[in-house]
Amino acid sequence: MLLGTWKLRSFTTEDLANGEKTDLFGAHPDGYLSYSADGRMHAIVLKEGRKAPAGVVPTDAERIELYSGLSAYAGTYNTDGDLVSHHVDASWNESWTGTVQVRRFRIDGEHLYITTLPDKNPVTGKQSTSVLVWTKVKSVDKAAK
Known part of the structure; x- marks a missing residue:
């Protein structure tokens, strides 16, 4: 069952022209993917080793570096067999x-x-496929907070 929150463990991309596999977001990317019962979803993927800007307001170069290490989107979802569609x-x-x-x-x-x-x-502009492996996040005990 897709419902719940999943933590990213790996993200491997294969270039279909030459079969080369790469970890575009590093060997240990970070991120979360959540599917809720109301049909909403959101995903955020972060590149390994992102650096915080030197100040509160990033420079243009720091913004570019932060943006290039990010993928995020949200919307609704539906499933059909082994396919999930993110709207x-x-x-x-x-x-x-x-x-x-x-x-x-x-x-x-x-x-x-x-x-x-x-x-x-x-990210690369090349024809490819990617495999993202996620691990189910355990429920948080709200009473303990």
């Missing part, structure tokens, strides 16, 4: 806003495997 309402990349991002998914115990369909990668 994007808001996105880090406005070219995704208003689109439907279709992914294959598989759940194995506490792990969720999301595979993008072959398409132009928004």
Whole structure:
């Protein structure tokens, strides 16, 4: 069941032209993916090793570096067999806003495997697929807070 929150464990991209596999967001990316019972979803993926800006207001160069290490979007979702469709309402990349991002998914115990369909990668511009591996986040005990 997709419902709940998942923590990102890995994000591997394969260039379909040459079969080369890379970790575009590093060997240990960070991020979360959540699916709620009301049909809403949101995802944030962060590159490993992002550096905080020197001051409260990032310089233009720091902004570019922070932006290039980020992918995030939110919207609604629906499933059909092993496909999940993300209907994007808001996105880090406005070219995704208003689109439907279709992914294959598989759940194995506490792990969720999301595979993008072959398409132009928004980071590299090359035809590729990506596999993101997520681990189910345990519920927070609200009484303990």
